[in-house]
Amino acid sequence: MKASELPEKGKPKIKHRVSLRPFNTLSVEATAETFIEILEKEDLQTLYREGFFRKFDPFILGGGSNVLFRDNPSRPVLKISLKGIDIVAENDSSVQVRAGAGDVWHDLVEFAVQRGYGGIENLALIPGTVGAAPIQNIGAYGSEIEQVFSSLEFFDVQEGTFRSFTREECHFGYRDSIFKRDLRGRAIVTSVTLNLTKKDHNLITDYYSLTQRLREKGIEDPGIRDIFDAVVFIRKSKLPDPKEIGNAGSFFKNPVIPRDQFKQIQRNHPDIPFFEAAEGYIKVPAGWLIEQCEWKGKKVGKTGTYEHQALVIVNHGSASGKEIYQLAERIQSSVFEKFGIALTPEVNIVG
Ligand SMILES: Cc1cc2nc3c(=O)[nH]c(=O)nc-3n(C[C@H](O)[C@H](O)[C@H](O)COP(=O)(O)OP(=O)(O)OC[C@H]3O[C@@H](n4cnc5c(N)ncnc54)[C@H](O)[C@@H]3O)c2cc1C
Structure with missing residues (x-):
């Protein structure tokens, strides 16, 4: 979609081939073919009238602090900048x-x-x-x-x-x-x-x-x-400051598992921390599970986990989205092998 295809009034700001590195706290390099900044509510109506939402399924971007760009997004990126x-x-x-x-x-x-x-x-x-x-x-x-x-x-x-x-x-x-x-x-x-x-x-x-x-x-x-x-x-x-070391906070959600499964794990790991969840379920800190698999503070190429909190995956400089994603997968496999628990990412994976 070209900017010239849109009417002048209420024209959203459209850019092409925009680097997303400044727009994600993991500081991963990725390029948005189309990047539209929404500064007024009317911009959304303009895009709708132009048939944008029928043609595209845009990725909605806020501050990029809960996103991993595994690859260049194939969809247009809509950055929401409505303020007040x-x-x-x-x-x-x-x-x-x-x-x-x-x-x-x-x-x-x-x-x-x-x-x-x-x-x-x-x-x-x-x-x-x-x-x-x-x-x-x-x-x-x-x-x-x-x-x-x-x-x-x-x-x-x-x-x-x-x-x-x-x-x-x-x-x-x-x-x-x-x-x-x-x-x-x-x-x-x-x-x-x-x-x-x-x-x-x-x-x-x-x-x-x-x-x-x-x-x-x-x-x-x-x-x-x-x-x-x-x-x-x-x-x-x-927690690491994303301005100093790229990260997206907790990479995984704390898993909520059936009480029977928890009891079984507790037999072998009596020190496992836990919180009561819904009836019959127990929430286990994902950071503890990852630490037990000896991932805490580990470096893998340009990525790794934070030295003080294993749940936070960090970018030590110029890690690619793929590298970070692969590390996340390795962590998931280790936790599953050791505890039979499937960790779910809290971070939204894009591309
Ligand atoms: C150091 C650090 C610490 C953190 N600590 C916490 C914590 O304690 N608790 C916690 O809950 N989270 C935490 N997070 C995660 C993150 O800060 C939150 O999830 C935050 O709400 C994400 O906001 P964002 O604007 O950056 O969203 P983005 O990362 O830009 O987007 C996140 C998701 O929301 C969608 N989205 C964004 N804006 C809109 C919109 N206007 N309309 C519709 N969909 C939208 C996106 O499409 C995406 O799916 C932490 C992150 C970091 C880096």
Whole structure:
């Protein structure tokens, strides 16, 4: 599709042969044949009218912090850059804040913390955009976006209309939502609205490393800012900064396995950490499983796993998407051979 094929008014910004390296935190080289930046909601309607969504199944890109470009994407890339943080409703005790899908998630967390709005302080410093946050129901330190989620707006590429979904309609699960399933490829999130508290905050502090940090600082009665500061401190000390070393955070989801299978594994590995999941199921930390297979801190060519967290696959410089993908496959095979558990990538594999 050429830019000249589109009408002047509401013309989206179309570029060709764009390097995606600056657009993914794993810092993998890949080229997008067509790269379209969406700066206005009208751009989506323009593309729809031009038949773009009938001809193409574009890859929707936010901050690229949960993506592995295994190869050059064969589809056009649509970078969502819709911005604007607004308060849409407010009373004495709560506030509804809406943010554009292209806003940086951490900017929204800072916006809230600075004003004393509670609800997303545990989700500080998660890379990426607001629009991607509900796609995998981002979560950290005992909290998930679904707990404060009010609604989102998305562009339905089949209908060519903007639609709104409530929390129930998003079918949130562990790193999961309807947008990864039934609506995959159909919904482009344009904005997200959250319900935050102005008083009587529902503070979550019972996450091990968070409790430890607050204790270390001598904070007995923490507020939103204390939790925010503690989370920022812990994340900076435990996770690699993508600006310094390419990574996409946790590469795999923590597997949820039947209790019987867990009991069997526990017989041979009595120290296996675990969390109760849904009735009859147990969640096991994927990082621990990978570490048991002796992958922690291992280098394989230009890729490897992070020295302090085996669950994070890193790019030591110029690893290709294929190399990283192959390492992920090797890790999956080792874990399956040793424990009979199939790890599923949390990262979205493209190309
Ligand atoms: C160092 C590091 C730490 C991390 N820690 C955490 C953590 O603690 N918890 C956690 O949950 N995640 C974590 N992540 C993963 C990542 O930050 C989140 O998944 C984040 O929400 C991805 O946002 P993004 O804008 O970069 O999305 P992208 O990587 O660009 O896209 C991710 C997926 O969402 C889709 N998507 C993006 N924008 C839209 C949109 N507007 N509409 C529809 N679909 C869209 C894409 O097509 C893709 O499938 C971490 C990543 C890194 C690098």
